[in-house]
Amino acid sequence: MFEPRYVSDLLQKAVDAFSRLPGIGPKSALRLALHLLRQEEEEAENLAQSITDLRRKVVYCSECRMISDAPLCPVCSNPERDRGIICVVENVRDVMSIEHTGRYKGLYHVLGGIISPIDGIGPSDLAVEPLMERLGRGGVREVVLALSTTMEGETTCFYLYKKIASYKLTVTTIARGVGFGDQLEYTDELTLGRSIENRQPFKPE
Amino acid sequence: MFEPRYVSDLLQKAVDAFSRLPGIGPKSALRLALHLLRQEEEEAENLAQSITDLRRKVVYCSECRMISDAPLCPVCSNPERDRGIICVVENVRDVMSIEHTGRYKGLYHVLGGIISPIDGIGPSDLAVEPLMERLGRGGVREVVLALSTTMEGETTCFYLYKKIASYKLTVTTIARGVGFGDQLEYTDELTLGRSIENRQPFKPE
Numbered sequence: 528m529f530e531p532r533y534v535s536d537l538l539q540k541a542v543d544a545f546s547r548l549p550g551i552g553p554k555s556a557l558r559l560a561l562h563l564l565r566q567e568e569e570e571a572e573n574l575a576q577s578i579t580d581l582r583r584k585v586v587y588c589s590e591c592r593m594i595s596d597a598p599l600c601p602v603c604s605n606p607e608r609d610r611g612i613i614c615v616v617e618n619v620r621d622v623m624s625i626e627h628t629g630r631y632k633g634l635y636h637v638l639g640g641i642i643s644p645i646d647g648i649g650p651s652d653l654a655v656e657p658l659m660e661r662l663g664r665g666g667v668r669e670v671v672l673a674l675s676t677t678m679e680g681e682t683t684c685f686y687l688y689k690k691i692a693s694y695k696l697t698v699t700t701i702a703r704g705v706g707f708g709d710q711l712e713y714t715d716e717l718t719l720g721r722s723i724e725n726r727q728p729f730k731p732e
Numbered sequence: 733m734f735e736p737r738y739v740s741d742l743l744q745k746a747v748d749a750f751s752r753l754p755g756i757g758p759k760s761a762l763r764l765a766l767h768l769l770r771q772e773e774e775e776a777e778n779l780a781q782s783i784t785d786l787r788r789k790v791v792y793c794s795e796c797r798m799i800s801d802a803p804l805c806p807v808c809s810n811p812e813r814d815r816g817i818i819c820v821v822e823n824v825r826d827v828m829s830i831e832h833t834g835r836y837k838g839l840y841h842v843l844g845g846i847i848s849p850i851d852g853i854g855p856s857d858l859a860v861e862p863l864m865e866r867l868g869r870g871g872v873r874e875v876v877l878a879l880s881t882t883m884e885g886e887t888t889c890f891y892l893y894k895k896i897a898s899y900k901l902t903v904t905t906i907a908r909g910v911g912f913g914d915q916l917e918y919t920d921e922l923t924l925g926r927s928i929e930n931r932q933p934f935k936p937e
Binding site (some may be wrong): 583 | 739740741742743745746747748750752754755756760761763764765766767768770771773776777778779780781782783784785786787788789790798799801802805806824825827828831874897
């Protein structure tokens with residue numbers, strides 16, 4: 528698109544750094560860099576500082592592996608959460624999504640991925656052993672497997688189910704079915720078929 | 733979407749800072765922040781440093797107002813450029829675009845905007861006086877007005893043309909016509925009409 532090295536090495540460096548971020552191509556990166564040049568110096572300093580702080584100071588919760596500003600995350604250190612339930616999720620965003628619903632009061636366990644032979648990701652690449660260690664300490668009565676309903680998600684659910692079986696606790700998965708606000712005619716056959724099979728008593732909220 | 737304050741203040745700060753960039757919404761900002769958390773610390777430091785350097789060290793060329801790492805930009809300080817021609821453009825990106833074509837060997841002058849009464853931008857908000865000052869020093873034989881072919885661009889061209897008239901130099905504008913690779917049937921009437929009126933001798937390249 529252009530020869531920025533001719534214009535400014537510093538601009539080129541910033542464009543290169545922005546371009547390495549996901550979803551940001553060279554054109555967007557240039558736009559971001561030129562935008563920052565037009566802002567107050569404070570604005571750019573603030574962005575730079577928050578990036579540095581984020582990477583240097585954010586840690587992973589020693590219990591649930593969620594990102595956190597302290598060794599124990601706000602969920603694990605909250606005495607009001609139900610310590611008898613652990614919800615197993617693939618990643619940090621899933622915790623955020625479930626937290627945002629405000630419908631879950633137990634603890635979490637972030638696997639940090641999902642079993643995917645095609646990507647070479649096996650159980651040993653995930654935080655499975657730390658989960659077993661948490662269950663081994665006792666006090667947990669239910670494990671909720673809240674994984675994606677993809678092939679990999681189902682495989683991981685099955686693997687964990689077998690691993691957990693020895694602990695004699697309730698293993699549940701999140702309900703599958705037609706989403707709220709979905710129109711039946713646009714719902715895929717598999718989802719619709721299973722959701723008719725697994726029909727539930729009508730409960731007006 | 734989520735309650736990140738509950739998760740990490742540092743994450744929230746980074747998401748807020750990314751969200752203030754143009755074209756980046758809260759979801760993309762979260763994705764960028766989580767991406768940086770997964771990278772090596774060096775990657776994040778590098779991004780932060782290049783943002784700081786960009787804003788602190790990049791200056792505007794004292795002659796042409798192009799961004800530059802030195803008081804005089806690489807174009808203005810290049811003895812091989814033709815100092816008799818000044819190409820007037822709206823912004824820094826236009827210089828990059830023209831430089832990239834490799835077809836122009838003169839100097840530039842960045843106006844820093846375009847006359848737009850609707851946005852309250854008048855000649856005094858643009859680098860018009862510095863242009864007059866450059867022309868007043870003599871040695872310039874041609875001014876190329878390379879502005880957008882919009883109403884604002886045409887207004888600015890006309891304004892500059894009148895201002896420059898007293899200097900007795902050649903004033904040109906970039907050629908308008910059907911773009912290379914454009915199909916005639918999809919070219920707008922105005923462009924096509926003018927480009928037939930302004931037909932030129934055929935020159936095989």
